[in-house]
Amino acid sequence: TNSLTMAWRLYKNLSEEQQRYEKQLIFEHPAFVKLCQQLLRDARRMTRGDLVFSLHALVNLGVPQNTLLLQTLVRVCQEKLNQLDNRCISVLATTLARMDKDKNVSALQAGLQLLVEQRISSIRDIFILQNLMKCLGKDAPVFLKKKLEMAVLREIDGLTFPNALRMFLALAAMNYCSLPILNPCSKKIQENVHDVPFRQLILILEVCHTLQYRNVKLFSALADYVNSTAYLWDKRQIILFLSACETLGFQPTELLDIFAEKVTEGPDFLNLKNLLTVLRVYSRLNHVPRVQKHLFFEILHSCLNKCLPQISDTELLKAVYSLGILGYLPQRALDELLQKDSKGELLLPDDLKEQNTMMLRCVKTCMELDSPSFTKPAFVLTETMSSLVSLNLRKAQEALIELLGDENMFLQNVQLPYRYHIDFEIRMDSDRKKVLPITATDDHPDSCVQRLAFLFAPVSAFCLGTTHPQGKLAMKKRHLNKLGYHVILIQNKKFQEMKNEDAVEFLKRKIYSEDPFSFPEATVQDNN
Numbered sequence: 001t002n003s004l005t006m007a008w009r010l011y012k013n014l015s016e017e018q019q020r021y022e023k024q025l026i027f028e029h030p031a032f033v034k035l036c037q038q039l040l041r042d043a044r045r046m047t048r049g050d051l052v053f054s055l056h057a058l059v060n061l062g063v064p065q066n067t068l069l070l071q072t073l074v075r076v077c078q079e080k081l082n083q084l085d086n087r088c089i090s091v092l093a094t095t096l097a098r099m100d101k102d103k104n105v106s107a108l109q110a111g112l113q114l115l116v117e118q119r120i121s122s123i124r125d126i127f128i129l130q131n132l133m134k135c136l137g138k139d140a141p142v143f144l145k146k147k148l149e150m151a152v153l154r155e156i157d158g159l160t161f162p163n164a165l166r167m168f169l170a171l172a173a174m175n176y177c178s179l180p181i182l183n184p185c186s187k188k189i190q191e192n193v194h195d196v197p198f199r200q201l202i203l204i205l206e207v208c209h210t211l212q213y214r215n216v217k218l219f220s221a222l223a224d225y226v227n228s229t230a231y232l233w234d235k236r237q238i239i240l241f242l243s244a245c246e247t248l249g250f251q252p253t254e255l256l257d258i259f260a261e262k263v264t265e266g267p268d269f270l271n272l273k274n275l276l277t278v279l280r281v282y283s284r285l286n287h288v289p290r291v292q293k294h295l296f297f298e299i300l301h302s303c304l305n306k307c308l309p310q311i312s313d314t315e316l317l318k319a320v321y322s323l324g325i326l327g328y329l330p331q332r333a334l335d336e337l338l339q340k341d342s343k344g345e346l347l348l349p350d351d352l353k354e355q356n357t358m359m360l361r362c363v364k365t366c367m368e369l370d371s372p373s374f375t376k377p378a379f380v381l382t383e384t385m386s387s388l389v390s391l392n393l394r395k396a397q398e399a400l401i402e403l404l405g406d407e408n409m410f411l412q413n414v415q416l417p418y419r420y421h422i423d424f425e426i427r428m429d430s431d432r433k434k435v436l437p438i439t440a441t442d443d444h445p446d447s448c449v450q451r452l453a454f455l456f457a458p459v460s461a462f463c464l465g466t467t468h469p470q471g472k473l474a475m476k477k478r479h480l481n482k483l484g485y486h487v488i489l490i491q492n493k494k495f496q497e498m499k500n501e502d503a504v505e506f507l508k509r510k511i512y513s514e515d516p517f518s519f520p521e522a523t524v525q526d527n528n
Helices: 002-012 016-028 030-045 048-061 068-079 086-097 103-122 126-136 142-154 161-174 179-191 198-211 216-228 235-248 253-265 272-284 293-310 313-325 331-342 350-369 391-404 471-482 492-496 500-511
Strands: 410-415 421-429 449-457 485-491
Touching: 002 016, 002 030, 002 048, 016 030, 030 068, 048 068, 048 086, 068 103, 086 103, 086 126, 103 126, 103 142, 126 142, 126 161, 142 161, 142 179, 161 179, 161 198, 179 216, 198 216, 198 235, 216 235, 216 253, 235 253, 235 272, 253 272, 253 293, 272 293, 272 313, 293 313, 293 331, 313 331, 313 350, 313 471, 331 350, 350 471, 391 410, 391 421, 391 449, 391 492, 391 500, 449 471, 449 492, 471 485, 485 492
Parallel strands: 449 485
Antiparallel strands: 410 421, 421 449
16 A cells, blocks of 8 residues: 555656656556555455555556456445545545446445435544545535535634635535635635635636636735736736636726736737637726727737638637627728628538627627717617516616606617617706606607616626626617617616615616716727
């Protein structure tokens, strides 16, 4: 056992290439063959510790699972399962997590799960609990996950920083979002953020995405750390971090600005893969750099043009779509995309047909509405889809009726050109002092009427923890402005949480605000 364990410890510290070479030498060595034969003969006479550590070493060294040796050791572990102490249970659980499911492994895992249920109240070592959480995994029954959670919470006061990092991974392995565990772990990570290796930063964000755990303080602490040490990181590393933030819908504003400066200083690192990631991040988070925004987008445009000879149709569509969301029209790439589309030569995968159709439609809308030659129409054709509103808009409808006195004072479920939809529309006089009945304004040109569009959007349409709209919603707002609407964005979840009288007062402030109806959009459309 000691020989095998030492071989594994030496082996695991080698590079992948060295491991392949050493593995061959180990397996072909005559002493290794003799060692395995002796292990096979003595398996049933071994102590519990030697048994599980031998199995652990052999599995990690890559001995095939279907060999007589490994199958024998697995069966002996089944026979001696009740004799194992907590440490041996932890090692065995770790080993089984690395093995493929077969008849013997599945039987041993089932027995191990029953044993953990019986022993869990006696386990005080948080490291062992983490191992069990990782190895029992997402298939563990909910009641066992709750038992493990309670066992961890008993020891949570002694939580160290390394254990906090490992606990994130253990909960992700179980696919179990435990706020009582995650919150103190997050706090510990924030306190020691300067000791977190870069790979762990990414893992933390990935775990938060897996568990749907949204902790703005944690994300901000990680972003501030990367921001303050940006000069230490490779640009590709920052791209990885920004991509992980984008997946969470979190906007690290300062870091996005700093990275944009790095791009303008030297864009040589922007190959096609990195370029597409950068475009996706900035468009979804609806971020336009505070300084040198025109130069930044011109450089991205130039990089895209260089990639056109080798770019696939799907990648071309994604790139043009991302820039379109931000109000930028990359003319050469756009021409190529539309030319292929008109000729029926655009090769897009069928499994994403609906998504690709939506992106292509958005590109064509941007091409029309964001064009410098577009002028606001005198009339906008609207269509009321239905007098019924969805349940999540019922409260807003009732508040508007109470505020305005009549359903004829507003429209609901309004369908506009370009497939845009408005939850509620209100029309006011040109001085914005009075709400006008809808029927009284139908024949008046828009120059005499102020149109308000209310959009009740889900929280997911905004960057995490802010009222900053994400890309698609920001593009819709910009386009409605172009069509002559003054857009009022409302987070529907927060609105639903208001008392009825507060909801009425909130809408009143939005409608009769003394501020001018100006909603400046940070876009680069004036640069086209």
